[in-house]
Amino acid sequence: MTVSRRKFLAGAAGVAAVSTLPTFSARAAEDFIIGTYGGLYSEILDAEVIPGFEQANNVSVQKELGWGSKFIPKIIASKANPPYDLVYVNEDESIFGDAAGLWEPMQPDATPNIAEIYDIAKPPALPQYTCTIYEFTCAYNPEKMDAPKSWGDLWNDKITLGVPHISSTYGMLFLQIAAELNGGGVDNLDPGFKALEDHPSMKIYKGVTDGFGKFRQGEMDAALFYRHRVQLLIDEGLSLDFTAPSEGTYGMRTGVRVVKNSRNVEAAHDWANRAMSAAYQEAFAPKLYSPSNKTVTLDAELAEKHVYGAEKVNSLKFGDWSVLNPKKPELLEKWNRTFTG
Amino acid sequence: MIPRISLSLWTTLTLIFLLGPLVIIVGGSFTEAPHVTFPPEGFTLKWYAQLMEREDFLESFIDSMVLAVAATAAATILGTIAALALARENFKGREAFRAFLMSPLILPTVVTGVALFQFIRLLEIPSNMLGLIIGHTLITLPYVIRTVGAALVGLDKSLAEAAEVLGAKPARILFQVVMPAIAPAILVSVIFAFIVSFDQVTISIFLTGPDVMTLPIRIYTYIEFAIDPMIAAVSTLLILFAYLLVVGLERAFGLDKVFGKKG
Amino acid sequence: MADASLVQNDTEADRPGGPGGARDGEIAAAAQRRRLWRRVFQLSPITLLYVVGLILPYLYLLRMSFNIYDPMLVFREAFALDNYIKLLxxxxxxxxxxxxxxxxxxxxxxxxxxxxxxxxxxARAKSHVKSLLLAAVLSPLLINLVVRTYGWLAILGDNGILNGWMLDLGLIGSPLPLSNNFWTVVVGLGHVTLPFMVLSLVSVMESLSDELLEAGENLGASTFQIFTDVVWPLTWAGVGAGSILVFCFSISAFVTPALLGGGHVSTVSTLIYEKFTFSVNWPVGSALVFILLAMNMVVIMIHGRLFRHED
Known part of the structure; x- marks a missing residue:
């Protein structure tokens, strides 16, 4: 119970912090603060990544768990004295932060592993140190419908279509898919709204947990969903399958960025370099986080479940966030006008 | 007779409504399936065993305890003094001041969290715990002020008047007449404040940091794709903990005494 | 807390001067000064906390609400009423x-x-029953918000537990659409706020004496009459305290409406949350905060009138 006592004393010190501010510092010089994901992701970091990194850089890694949508507001709120040295972000957030000046410039020289990353996941395609590639597949219940050949097959009055809420990367992408099916595109998403609104039976899901619950309860028969998450549901024995419709599927690249005004820029770039290494990505591969590093080798059985290999990776489509990001406020408003109230 | 029966029936239905989700979560913590199911499949304690090995959850529990105790103490003391003052003093703008004191509850707590976070960074205060304590004290204060305030309205003034006529000193009136009368409300405030702080997600989202992570935020960030039985196990233990707290309060102060003289 | 009389009649003493002449005026003035100091002493700690923890942090957002959103820079410094005009x-x-x-x-x-x-x-139960009932009433607050919300989704879903039972019992022919609408949110929020209402009521109902009710009965009043003429007026303060807590909790909640509403329920709070995190439109988000604040202040003032703290 030594840990708990230490924590208790630290907590008690926090209570007393009003009177003893100068002595209680959460951010000593050697602390290296990252914003990263909770659950499994953070556990793998603890086991496989952090010990080696701490030793090499002589720092103590402090994790704050959450998502980009939490990290970015906190960085904006405290730009001069940022709460993190490095954060994990999705591609749209990375591009947003680039425009808003939240990141240190990328340093390819300090991060040599970037040479091993697929072209679509590094500059100039994407300003980010990418460590994971996801695919948004078309998941469907084979008892309710045949494998959809086109995304358009989901507009079918026999099934309930799961629609991801717009406040997520894939919510925006599904809207774009719906627009493209109806003569629109990234510059004209209105046909997408109309198509979603006109669907005879649709259900909005908000985030993976909600989507999981709705699939399990049979409330959705088909939806755009993370491929590796669908796999989990299939492994559970649910009547579910997935397919890549003829129009293709969208992908998402997740990675890290060094926060502007970080006090540990050098260590942060070392972290970024490690995140792009084959060793790092191989540690995450068993849990279905697909690699962005070309040199990662997976055995056939595992590879089957992954977004894996140059052919597959290069077949993915990606959102044009330089166009979509500035539209977010307007799209959110239109979404709320269309589906709520 | 009919009103009495319908009253009992209504109470039974209300209890089912209140306890329904709780039963599902508690049941789910013993399931052998990898996710929460109802009714539970089989019976196992493995999720509890798994939880016991998680130091991060234990640390978060301690963080939440420290925070809830500090915030509850601060809110109860400040709130009771303010409620007494508001009940007694009759100044211009009193109602406006009362409304102002409710403001932490009507401002969106997420935004309060962002604003407070920003302010604390601006002052370069290096403790996230301090921000959390200020934030939690602010959002629990309205509960104390309202609950104690309501008890003061109902307080039989003739009692205090009689005491004053008999020559009792104001301090004596406060501690021997007023305080015992509002003790139930203060205890209710303590319960509200503690629980509101202990289960607070929204204001804490932006105020927690690498040095302090409360249990609700730990749970929030742990859940990736489903409520797994381990989370149900945490919830079950927390429910147990809170019940023990209520029982403890009862032993210490006598809830039956505190909640009135009947029984 | 030297002077803590609850019965001090301020309205009388607040009138300075009066017919008593100069000396009385001096005494009255001294008393007034003392009262003023007492108020300052009692209310300054809480005021200080509100200033540091609430007013100063929110000043930044107030300033932000006059800025203009810029898709590239998050916001552009300005001093414009555009956001308010647009929203209103x-x-x-x-x-x-x-x-x-x-x-x-x-x-x-x-x-x-x-x-x-x-x-x-x-309020009327014997002590051990009372403890049990109290524990049951508190229970919704004891389940973690996120867990509780997903629990409701499992119960109220189209193929959820409740629909399953009703189908099995033959009460309904096809699943009822219990989830993903306004009333689901009302039930979810009502569940977690019920303790605030009940405990506020209990702490007031305790003070109703059995004699009072018996007297009513002896006078031949019907149960309904006793309720409307005796019980309801005397529990009015509890209704007031409970309702303001429930109301405030409900309008500032965002997780419950967002999840239980199935994406079809928007409140000012969910909009604000989305504007601060997803679309990072802080100027409009901030303006929305102050509109929410103004709107709630009005509600609370009306509530204050309705549940006036009578002397």
Whole structure:
């Protein structure tokens, strides 16, 4: 119970912090603060990544768990004295932060592993140190419908279509898919709204947990969903399958960025370099986080479940966030006008 | 007779409504399936065993305890003094001041969290715990002020008047007449404040940091794709903990005494 | 807390001077000064906390609400009323404001109707039953918010537990659409706010004496009459305290409406959250915060009138 006592004393010190501010510092010089994901992701970091990194850089890694949508507001709120040295972000957030000046410039020289990353996941395609590639597949219940050949097959009055809420990367992408099916595109998403609104039976899901619950309860028969998450549901024995419709599927690249005004820029770039290494990505591969590093080798059985290999990776489509990001406020408003109230 | 029966029936239905989700979560913590199911499949304690090995959850529990105790103490003391003052003093703008004191509850707590976070960074205060304590004290204060305030309205003034006529000193009136009368409300405030702080997600989202992570935020960030039985196990233990707290309060102060003289 | 008389009649003493001449005036002035100091002493700690923890942090957002959103820079420094004008002249936003208030009122009525009888039972129960009932009433607050919300989704889903039972019992032919609408949110919020209402009522109902009710009965009053003429007026303060807590909790909640509403329920709070995190439109988000604040201040003032703290 030594840990708990230490924590208790630290907590008690926090209570007393009003009177003893100068002595209680959460951010000593050697602390290296990252914003990263909770659950499994953070556990793998603890086991496989952090010990080696701490030793090499002589720092103590402090994790704050959450998502980009939490990290970015906190960085904006405290730009001069940022709460993190490095954060994990999705591609749209990375591009947003680039425009808003939240990141240190990328340093390819300090991060040599970037040479091993697929072209679509590094500059100039994407300003980010990418460590994971996801695919948004078309998941469907084979008892309710045949494998959809086109995304358009989901507009079918026999099934309930799961629609991801717009406040997520894939919510925006599904809207774009719906627009493209109806003569629109990234510059004209209105046909997408109309198509979603006109669907005879649709259900909005908000985030993976909600989507999981709705699939399990049979409330959705088909939806755009993370491929590796669908796999989990299939492994559970649910009547579910997935397919890549003829129009293709969208992908998402997740990675890290060094926060502007970080006090540990050098260590942060070392972290970024490690995140792009084959060793790092191989540690995450068993849990279905697909690699962005070309040199990662997976055995056939595992590879089957992954977004894996140059052919597959290069077949993915990606959102044009330089166009979509500035539209977010307007799209959110239109979404709320269309589906709520 | 009919009103009495319908009253009992209504109470039974209300209890089912209140306890329904709780039963599902508690049941789910013993399931052998990898996710929460109802009714539970089989019976196992493995999720509890798994939880016991998680130091991060234990640390978060301690963080939440420290925070809830500090915030509850601060809110109860400040709130009771303010409620007494508001009940007694009759100044211009009193109602406006009362409304102002409710403001932490009507401002969106997420935004309060962002604003407070920003302010604390601006002052370069290096403790996230301090921000959390200020934030939690602010959002629990309205509960104390309202609950104690309501008890003061109902307080039989003739009692205090009689005491004053008999020559009792104001301090004596406060501690021997007023305080015992509002003790139930203060205890209710303590319960509200503690629980509101202990289960607070929204204001804490932006105020927690690498040095302090409360249990609700730990749970929030742990859940990736489903409520797994381990989370149900945490919830079950927390429910147990809170019940023990209520029982403890009862032993210490006598809830039956505190909640009135009947029984 | 030297002077803590509850019965001090300030209105009388607040009149300085009076017919008593100069000396009385001096005494009155001294008393007034003392009273002033007493108020300052009692109310300054809490005021200080509010200034440091609330007013100063929110000043930044107030300034932000006059800035202009810029898709590239998050915001552009400006001093314009554009955000307010846009929000207050847009029927959609006004509708959301109205719906948010309606949600708060609906949840409050729900907890009052569901909670009043059980509060009564608790207030009249014997001590061990009372403890059990109290523990049961507190239980919704003890389940973690996120876990509780997903629990409700499991119960109220189309193929959820409740629909499953009703289908098995043959009460319904096909699943009822219990989830993903306004009333799901009311039930979810009503569940977690019920303790506030019930306990507020209990702490007031405790003070009703058995003699009072018996007297009513002996005078031949019907149960209904006793309720409307005796019980209801005397528990009015508890209704007031409970309703304001429930109302405020409901309108500022965002996780429950966002998840239980199935994406079809927007409140001012969910909009604010989305504007601060997803679209990072802080200027409009901030303006929305102050509109919410103004709107709630009005509600609380009306509430204050309705539940006036009588002397």
């Amino acid at each position: 002249t847009d029927a959609f936003y006004l509708q959301i404001v109205a719906e948010t208030i309606w949600l708060g009122v609906a949840v409050t009525l729900f907890t009052l109707i569901v909670g009043y009888p059980i509060a009564w039972q608790i």
